[in-house]
Amino acid sequence: MLTFLIRSLEAAMIFTFAGLGELVDQRAGILNVGLEGIMLFGATLGFIAAKTTGNYLLGFLVGIGIGALLGLLHGFFSITLGVDQVVSGMGIWIFGFGMTTYIGNPYTGPLGLDQIPAIFGVSPFVYLAVIMVVLVWFVLSKTGLGLKIRSVGERPGVAAVSGVSVTRIRYMSVIFGGMMSGFAGAVYALYYNPVWNYNFLMGWGFISLALVFFSMWNSYLLFGGAVLFGLLWQLALNPQMFFPGLASRYIWRMVPFMMTILVLTLISSKWFRSRWGATKPEALGLPYHKE
């Protein structure tokens, strides 16, 4: 049972890392639906780096680095080139999906390194995730940088005439988002599920994206949602713990995906929508053209 809870938290931390990056991104008005692609890249290249050198740190750094690069690429497409953000995000997802399938294939199999030790029975990344949740909340709501990020996501034109460089803030946010997603992918591949396999991320990037919508752009709610989905994912993997013999294991594996749809539908309810609509960054997904 304890293992079950710990594994749930560990799944939650990955949703949290990826979700926090996307949350900051979206607060600055940039929608990145290519989260899954960045996570796949972070996971695959981080995995390869760690496996070939035996160095965990290098693996994480590679994950963060490739995340930053892909974030930059999304920024370049959507901010500088003015490409539709959804098109660019979809592009990054398919790019990540296609390339990592090819690049990672020769490394199929387990990582073969000692597991990163736990602190008080829990992965160190869980603590890091909690710290990041608080940090992101603090920066967004209490600092001038946070005010700039939020302003750029609400009304970029207003931020610009107030002397804020919209482009710079958006690039910063989108690179931060990429780094967090790449890191989340690396944590997945180096800690949570250290066995490379074809498309082994199983849509976690898309689930993280859904969690950001669910969070109403609040990092604490995001963490809550992440824990919920961590529990759900573990339940789907180990249904026999609670419901022995009930339904096939394949049916249970569908549950988290069904729940994602359910949660997304729920936040479209009238009650949720009136609150959701008020917190949604107004310029989310819209390009900014200097007049």
Added chain:
Amino acid sequence: MTNAKTRGETIELHGDIWKHIQPGEVVLDAQGITKRYPGGVLANDHIDFKVKAGEIHAILGENGAGKTTLMSILFGLLQPDEGEIYIRGLKVRFRSPEDAIKMGIGMVHQHRKLIPAHSVLENILLGHPRSKGVMKLKEAEEEVAALAKRYGFEIDIRAKVWQLTEGEKQVVEIVKALYRGAKILILDEPTSALTPLETDRLLESIESMTQDALGVVPFITHKLPVVLAISDEVTILRRGRVVDRLKTAEATEQILAQKMVGRPVIFDLQKQPVEPGEPVIQVENLSARNNKGVMALNQVSFTVREGEILGIAGVAGNGQHELAEALFGLRPIEGGRILFLRRDITRASVQERWKLGMGYTPSERTEVGSIPDFSLIENVAMNYYFDARFNHRGLLDYGGLRRLTEQIIDEFDVATPGPDVNIRTLSGGNLQKVILGRVLSRHPKLVIANLPAQGLDVGATEFVQRQLLAAREQKAAVILISEDLDEILSLSDWIAPMYEGEMVDIIPAAEAKKEVIGAMIAGVHQQERES
């Protein structure tokens, strides 16, 4: 900036440059400002003007005269192709608003440049040095409160901006500019969204500000009384050039108008008498919510008959927009009933309303009224894809639509290379002509025109207004929503002022006085005025 290489120096410079100002001294001197847009349009053609300390220098011009361009250049949003700007004799070059703000230029925008979801304080702090690192909210709050008090502004610093009225938002913008140390204040059409009362109050505050040796530059379209009331000097722009510069004391409304437009202006539209006929639309106790879920339209009832124009007057955000959308089925209603030609259409779909003979020209012409990436023909099809004349068993008659489009281009005098170009390429006036032409070509029994002339130049405005009068002569009922009281007064048969979602009254136009309507849309009831 040429004289300052680093940010640190700029701030020092700012401190120095504004010391020891003498009243009457030239503080801002723009020389030969020229800006050319791609395609060769000269938006500004060697514009010169000077602002003296303590004076209010109005810049007057029609839409498209180059005011916005000039203003953007002064505020660093655009860079001029030629020309120089001097501040107290020091040559400056602004690459961004940040540079301009540091040199003491403040700007108050016509379309409020505030973030509705943020608090007043957050809006004022955005981009301010006080917001570096962890924001010092307490100190900032005290400073802002003190500043507001000095000029007699009342603002709730912790309120969210979306909760404020237009007048309050304007105040927030001014305080924001002053808090950032603005010495020269540029006001873009400062009174366009204000009620007459709010306008008076604002003008007083602006005058009190000049006592601190500030230069104030309001940019104004056609609000001639405002120019005459507050400015010391006025520069008139036409087609990117300065056509005249004169002391306000020597000017009259007629002179200013003539110079601005370039020909004598006739302020009256000929309105033929039309005998009203049967009721076309009867509205009973209609209520609806706005996008934030707040009741924005409260128990509104009225009737419009054939050959009548009902003018709905009011300041933006008092329920007129919700009324138009609710009438046309674009907004769910909370209660009430709508009868169209004595038939209950409360639950009818938008398409049914088109088919029954209702027509609507929305105020959001590019977002709602047209599809920018579609050709003119495809835009005309918006009102005909369901029409048996052009829809033969599911197939659209594009040839017929082309002929219809060409007819509209012809009759409505639309300037376009042809019916196949994307409607995005059309100017605002021509776009509105297509939208209006498309709706009127259906010969609707009812036309709901939401801000039909807003933002159009004088020629297009006149054209649009004449078309509405022509529809009235053909026995259509017209509901005209406008924020321009003069437009309402000159076109309507009945006038319904709206305030906070309610119709204050419905007055025959012949008996309406501008001051009375102005008070009604500002929430001042006649009884209160009399007592």
Added chain:
Amino acid sequence: MTLGGYQVRLQRRVALPGWKAALFSILAVIFGLVLFSIIFLQAGQDPLEIYKQIFSYAFFNSYGLHLTINRFIFLALASFAFIIPAQAGLWNIGMPGQLYLGALAAFGVVYFAGGKSGDLALSAPIIILLMLAASMLAGGAYGAIAGFLKGKWGVNEIVVTMMLNFIAFYLVAFMIKDGGPFMNLGGRGESFELPEAARAPMTGGFPITLWIVFILTILLQVLFSRMSLGYQIRAFGKSPLAARYAGIKPFVIAVLVFTLGGAIAGLAGYHYFAAVPGVYKIARTYGYFGDLSFYGIICGLISLGNPIAALFIALLFGGLSIGGRYAQGKLHLGFGVDYALMGMLMISLVAFQFFYNYQILITKKERALDVDVSD
């Protein structure tokens, strides 16, 4: 930006003529292929030589050509499944899920007709027609879920269709593995094989699905260029607000496009598992086939929603991915060359989106003469 005596500026386009858009699409594909040649360079091969081999295998080798055509049919159907919602401004990335459902429904018909182990209870033409109808119905119904949620409550269709993919993925696993009803009695985690009579008829060496593709192309072309319904879909795609104002019903459009798209994706499932010679079963590796349908996204985007253009691009991509597999074997490259190609093409396409929105103006310093270099 200034270069020498010239000033280089970017300017937003107000309009883009059709031929130019097509040119950019072709350039995007070429650029993608250039990017892709990195993989061959890395393997120490001359990319031009390899491309020659890829094309000659895919289009001029009779064995390769059959593979190409079968994949072309699949990709064309996947593209149509993407294009119809895309014309309404909606993203269908649920082709894998919809095609799994289509395949399951087709096999379900055979299963209930007793074709899993014994003789069929119905005659061959009826079985085949029922299989086609069932695959379209199932795919359409599955797609309609996303359309319904989008139309009714505005639920993000990208996430929903992706989640539906995973759900359908496990549904297939449930049906064909661990003693599921469709499991092959031989028990290698795949479905039973279709009996002879339930296999798609062949005409001229190709399955009838090829003709279905051609008919669909014409129907879609008519839908979008001539029909009122197609106009409504396009209007909604360009501006949902304006469409609503014009009386177009958003809910109807959302459900309709996803149902149509899903139905066509269902046919793609039918094609790959019930019509391709040598397969006729839901293979253990069905996941790869499902993911291959993401090519449909690229195809749909590059063809700018034009069904006829999509047809040619699907043929090109079909050949490239088959030829890529061939080169993979010949050069001993890793698995997934066709997926890498997909990634490269996609990223190139996104980069080229820029040219749809902007033009580069080069002005000589002295004269105000604008030259559009993107011509």
